[in-house]
Structure formats: C-alpha cells, structure tokens
Amino acid sequence: MLGIFASIIDGVLVGLVYGLAAMGLTLIWGVMDVINLTHGAMLVAGMLVLYLLTAALGLSPYATLVPALIGGFIVGLLLYWIAIHRLVGRPPLMSLLSTFSVNLVLIGIGTAMLGTAPFNVPVSVPGISMGRYTFPGPHILAAVLAAVIAFLLYLFLHYTRLGKAIRAVANNREAAELVAIPTTRVLAISVGIGVSLAAVSGVLIGTLFPFTVLSGDSYQLKGFIVTVLGGLGNPVGALMGGIALGLLEGVVAPFVPVSWTLVIEFSLFVVVLIAFPGGVFAPRRGAL
Amino acid sequence: MLARRPFFWIITAVLAVFAILPVLGNNVELRESLIIAALYITLASNLNLMLGYAGYINFGSIVFFGLGGYVCVWLVSAYAWPLYAAIPAAGICVSALALLFGLGILRLRGAFFALATIGVNEGVQAFVENFSPWGGSSGIYLSPIIFKPFGGPAQGLWVIYFSMVAVMGLSLYLSYAIKVSKFGLGLLAIGQNEDAAAILGVPTPLYKALVYSVSAFLPAIVGGLYFLKSSFIQPADAFDLTLSTEVIVIAMLGGQGTVTGVALGAYLYEELRGFLLTSETFSHFQLVVAGVLLLVIVLFFPSGMMGFVYRQFPRTQKVLE
Numbered sequence: 001m002l003g004i005f006a007s008i009i010d011g012v013l014v015g016l017v018y019g020l021a022a023m024g025l026t027l028i029w030g031v032m033d034v035i036n037l038t039h040g041a042m043l044v045a046g047m048l049v050l051y052l053l054t055a056a057l058g059l060s061p062y063a064t065l066v067p068a069l070i071g072g073f074i075v076g077l078l079l080y081w082i083a084i085h086r087l088v089g090r091p092p093l094m095s096l097l098s099t100f101s102v103n104l105v106l107i108g109i110g111t112a113m114l115g116t117a118p119f120n121v122p123v124s125v126p127g128i129s130m131g132r133y134t135f136p137g138p139h140i141l142a143a144v145l146a147a148v149i150a151f152l153l154y155l156f157l158h159y160t161r162l163g164k165a166i167r168a169v170a171n172n173r174e175a176a177e178l179v180a181i182p183t184t185r186v187l188a189i190s191v192g193i194g195v196s197l198a199a200v201s202g203v204l205i206g207t208l209f210p211f212t213v214l215s216g217d218s219y220q221l222k223g224f225i226v227t228v229l230g231g232l233g234n235p236v237g238a239l240m241g242g243i244a245l246g247l248l249e250g251v252v253a254p255f256v257p258v259s260w261t262l263v264i265e266f267s268l269f270v271v272v273l274i275a276f277p278g279g280v281f282a283p284r285r286g287a288l
Numbered sequence: 289m290l291a292r293r294p295f296f297w298i299i300t301a302v303l304a305v306f307a308i309l310p311v312l313g314n315n316v317e318l319r320e321s322l323i324i325a326a327l328y329i330t331l332a333s334n335l336n337l338m339l340g341y342a343g344y345i346n347f348g349s350i351v352f353f354g355l356g357g358y359v360c361v362w363l364v365s366a367y368a369w370p371l372y373a374a375i376p377a378a379g380i381c382v383s384a385l386a387l388l389f390g391l392g393i394l395r396l397r398g399a400f401f402a403l404a405t406i407g408v409n410e411g412v413q414a415f416v417e418n419f420s421p422w423g424g425s426s427g428i429y430l431s432p433i434i435f436k437p438f439g440g441p442a443q444g445l446w447v448i449y450f451s452m453v454a455v456m457g458l459s460l461y462l463s464y465a466i467k468v469s470k471f472g473l474g475l476l477a478i479g480q481n482e483d484a485a486a487i488l489g490v491p492t493p494l495y496k497a498l499v500y501s502v503s504a505f506l507p508a509i510v511g512g513l514y515f516l517k518s519s520f521i522q523p524a525d526a527f528d529l530t531l532s533t534e535v536i537v538i539a540m541l542g543g544q545g546t547v548t549g550v551a552l553g554a555y556l557y558e559e560l561r562g563f564l565l566t567s568e569t570f571s572h573f574q575l576v577v578a579g580v581l582l583l584v585i586v587l588f589f590p591s592g593m594m595g596f597v598y599r600q601f602p603r604t605q606k607v608l609e
C-alpha cells in the first residue's frame with residue numbers, strides 16, 4: 001500500500017517538472033499558433049547551462065536557474081526574429097517547418113561539438129524519509145521550484161500590464177492592435193518567455209536525471225503529451241497534464257519494464273490527441 | 289491516356305538513364321550512389337502526396353520505410369519466403385496498417401496531425417525495440433543465401449538495384465497519375481482549404497486516409513529492398529528521423545506539389561550529401577546544413593526550385609508537372 005502511495009507522490013513530483021517543461025510550449029502555441037519544435041533543443045540548452053556552470057565555475061546547481069532564465073529569454077527573442085516573425089499569420093505548417101529546421105541546426109551543432117555521451121550533474125540535497133521510502137531531495141526541490149515558477153507565471157499573466165497584453169494578443173491579435181498594443185513586441189516577448197521557461201525546466205530536469213545532447217527529443221514529446229492532456233495554449237492545464245503524465249509514469253513503472261513506458265506514452269499521446277483534440281483539462285480555446 | 293502526354297515520356301527517359309548508366313562498364317560505385325538517389329526520390333515523391341498535394345506534413349514518413357523493411361526481412365529470415373513474395377507482402381501489410389492508422393489520426397488537422405505523426409514514429413520505434421520476434425534493439429541479420437536464386441550476392445545486388453529503379457519509376461508515375469486525376473484534384477482542394485473542399489463534395493476523411501495509405505505502399509517496398517540489400521536491419525536505421533527530415537527538406541527544396549521538382553530536389557540533395565560527407569569541414573555538420581537549407585527555403589522560397597522555374601519560364605508549366 002505504502003509502495004503505491006510512494007510512487008504516486010514521486011509521480012506528482014516529477015509531473016510538476018514535466019508540467020513546467022510543457023508550459024513554454026503551450027504559451028507560445030496559445031499566443032501565436034506556433035508550435036515551437038525547438039523546445040527540446042532549448043531544454044537541452046538549459047541542461048548544458050547547468051552542467052557547464054556547475055562543472056566549470058562550481059556554482060550551486062540551483063544558482064544556474066538565473067543565467068538559464070536570462071539566456072533563454074534572449075535566445076527566445078533571437079528565435080522569434082530569425083524563424084517566426086516572417087511566418088506569423090501564415091499557415092501553421094510553415095512555422096512548424098521553420099522551427100523544425102532551427103532545431104536541426106541546434107541539434108547538429110550540439111552533437112558535432114559535444115557528442116552524444118551522457119552528462120550527469122551530482123546534486124546533494126537531503127531527502128525526506130517515510131517508513132522504508134525516501135523521497136529524493138532534488139525531486140522535492142525541483143517540484144517546489146516548478147510550482148513556484150508556474151505560480152509566478154500565472155501572476156504575471158493575470159496581474160501585470162504586459163501579461164494582460166500577452167493574453168489580449170492570444171485572444172485576438174487584430175483587436176489587440178486596435179487598442180494600441182504593440183503586438184510584434186508582445187509576440188517576441190512571449191517567445192522569449194516560452195524559451196526561458198524551457199531553459200529553466202531543462203536545468204531542473206538536469207538535476208533529476210542524466211542527459212545527453214539528444215535527450216531533448218523525448219522531453220519534447222513528453223511536452224506534447226502534457227500539452228494535449230492540458231489543452232494547447234493553457235499554462236495552468238499544462239501543470240495538470242504534467243501531473244497526470246508523472247502519475248502515469250509513477251504508477252506504471254513498478255509493473256512494466258522501463259523500455260515499454262515509452263510505447264505506452266506514445267500510444268496514449270496519439271489516442272488522447274484523437275479523442276480530445278482540445279485537451280482533457282481545457283475544453284475551450286483561448287483560456288490563457 | 290497518360291502515354292499521350294509528354295511528361296510521361298520524360299519520366300520514362302529518366303528511368304532508362306538510371307537503368308542503363310551503371311550497367312555500362314559495370315560501374316558499382318555509380319550504382320551505389322544512384323541507389324541512394326532512387327531511395328530519396330521514392331520517399332520524397334510519396335511524402336509529396338501528403339505534403340504537397342493534401343497539405344499535411346508527415347514528420348514520421350520514415351515509419352513506412354522502416355516497417356516495410358522489417359516485415360520483408362522478417363518474412364525472409366523467419367519463414368524463408370522468396371524475395372519476390374516478401375517484398376510486395378511488406379508493401380501490402382504496411383499500406384493496410386497505414387489505412388488503419390490513417391482513419392484514426394487523419395481526424396486531426398494541420399499541426400495536430402503533424403504532432404501525431406511524430407508520436408506514431410517514436411511509438412512504433414519504441415515498440416519494435418521491445419518486440420523480441422524482430423530481434424528487439426539488436427535487429428535481424430540475413431544470410432547471403434537469400435541471393436542464391438539469382439546466382440549469388442553480386443548478381444542479387446543488381447537485381448535489387450533494378451527493382452529500386454522500377455519502384456522509383458512507379459513512384460513518379462503514381463505522383464503524376466494522381467495529380468491529373470479527380471482524386472488528385474480533391475487532394476489539392478483539401479490542401480487549399482479543407483472546409484471549402486468538404487462543402488463542395490470532396491469526401492475529405494476518405495481521401496485523406498486513402499492518400500496516407502497509398503503514400504505508405506512504395507516506401508514500404510523500397511524499405512524492403514533497401515534492407516535486403518544491406519542484409520541487416522535494426523530500429524535505429526529503420527526509423528532514422530534524419531532520413532525523415534531529409535525527405536521533407538528534399539520536397540521543400542524541389543517545390544512541394546510538383547513531380548519534377550521533388551525528383552530534381554532528391555537528386556541534388558543526394559549530390560550535396562555526398563559532397564558534405566566527404567568534405568573535411570562539413571562531415572559532422574550534415575544536419576546543420578540541412579537545417580539551414582530548410583529554413584532559408586521556408587522563409588524566402590516557399591515554392592522551391594520549381595516555383596522559380598515556373599516564374600522564369602512560364603511555358604514549362606504546361607510540360608513539367
């Protein structure tokens with residue numbers, strides 16, 4: 001009994017981080033109908049920031065969240081101007097292809113320079129014991145940080161001028177323009193925030209699991225699963241979707257070999273996509 | 289009917305060149321590079337049926353190629369099927385499977401469909417890696433005995449080459465035949481505006497599922513041929529997302545929706561790839577080059593090479609499809 005309980009808690013902890021990882025993806029989608037296929041590469045960029053800064057400068061792993069946040073924002077602005085700006089308002093397939101090609105470039109550079117060997121960042125945070133089970137400290141800390149960041153994003157979107165502008169653009173870009181919201185700047189900033197969220201969750205994932213330059217793909221796919229569970233364009237739904245995915249992984253893990261979880265997840269992804277194209281937790285669009 | 293059009297004879301001429309060139313002087317090196325070209329042309333033409341005609345991106349088109357390879361190699365190795373039976377069987381199985389998948393995921397539109405295709409490819413790969421009859425992640429090896437009916441591996445490889453050229457030809461004829469048919473017109477209408485097409489009486493779900501299934505058939509066959517040729521198949525090669533990506537680059541480079549453009553794009557890309565792989569500086573940056581190429585095309589030349597040709601020489605539109 002305690003075993004199931006423990007795996008549920010662990011699932012929720014990891015799920016919160018997955019939710020944060022999907023939040024950037026879903027924010028960009030909600031604001032401008034662009035599915036950012038560089039998301040996985042940006043997650044890996046966050047992981048590499050974590051690895052390089054802890055290994056080279058001896059920073060504490062959690063201190064690297066700040067450079068990841070700022071760096072991610074700048075990279076996001078660049079991404080917007082290079083690959084997205086010309087394609088806003090065009091069929092979504094075009095921006096899908098353009099972000100896909102930027103992803104190829106980033107992954108190509110990453111594998112050529114760093115290879116595909118796994119990196120591991122040692123993090124020592126005391127865990128919490130409960131009977132025979134110990135919940136690892138990094139998992140707890142990462143989940144708490146993910147929840148805090150998600151909460152801050154919610155406050156930002158609902159209670160600041162810029163956040164409200166972002167929601168206005170998501171709802172109706174032309175109307176936003178009519179009331180003098182600088183939509184281009186808002187779009188660029190949204191991509192900045194989306195990528196910065198990706199980098200930050202990359203750091204958090206890096207404190208939990210070893211990773212390679214190619215890990216981004218599988219987390220990006222998890223991000224899609226979370227997003228379709230939570231409803232595209234809905235950051236709060238993403239957190240729910242993340243917890244759902246984490247729970248699924250946690251509960252399924254003791255019963256099937258690890259290598260089958262991927263098969264289950266992708267089948268779930270396709271089935272959910274077909275059955276609930278609008279997302280399970282968010283029946284309506286524009287709920288941002 | 290098709291035989292009266294000049295474009296039909298252009299395709300036939302290209303096929304003849306492919307078939308004759310390497311035979312002259314028994315040029316095995318040329319044959320190997322033409323095999324890759326034929327592979328690219330087949331995969332890209334069939335992807336084009338989805339991407340160029342119906343306007344649906346399939347990021348995981350490689351799943352047909354890989355599954356076709358697996359079905360074929362498995363039938364040959366486990367049940368000792370003769371090659372001429374195993375290859376079409378692979379095509380039919382994969383095509384039927386695609387119809388099944390298609391009826392499900394083609395209820396999705398645009399970007400959602402594109403995401404689902406990534407899911408299908410990764411899911412199938414993860415499944416095959418765990419599927420022990422197919423050797424799991426270590427794959428299946430074939431013994432060279434399979435080429436005995438042809439008089440040994442050396443002759444067998446020539447047979448495979450001619451078959452691949454034939455499949456390439458079929459792909460081009462098929463792309464062309466679909467484009468000038470009512471079915472193709474319906475697909476192009478779906479690509480322009482799916483709602484309008486449905487209102488005008490195009491049975492959109494049926495057409496989409498059909499084209500998804502059709503676009504699986506020849507890639508599965510070419511997958512079978514390709515992995516018989518290498519006598520070895522494993523999940524990482526069979527479901528290589530790089531190849532899926534390259535095929536998208538090719539279709540966009542040549543000009544989505546055109547038969548000539550996609551074939552030309554495939555040939556050029558094959559040459560470019562050969563250059564990149566042998567060059568000192570670029571050998572590790574193949575993906576980077578493909579990515580930059582795709583980005584530039586999407587941003588600045590969305591209609592590809594054929595778009596340029598059509599604009600410069602409007603008369604070519606009448607001959608080159």
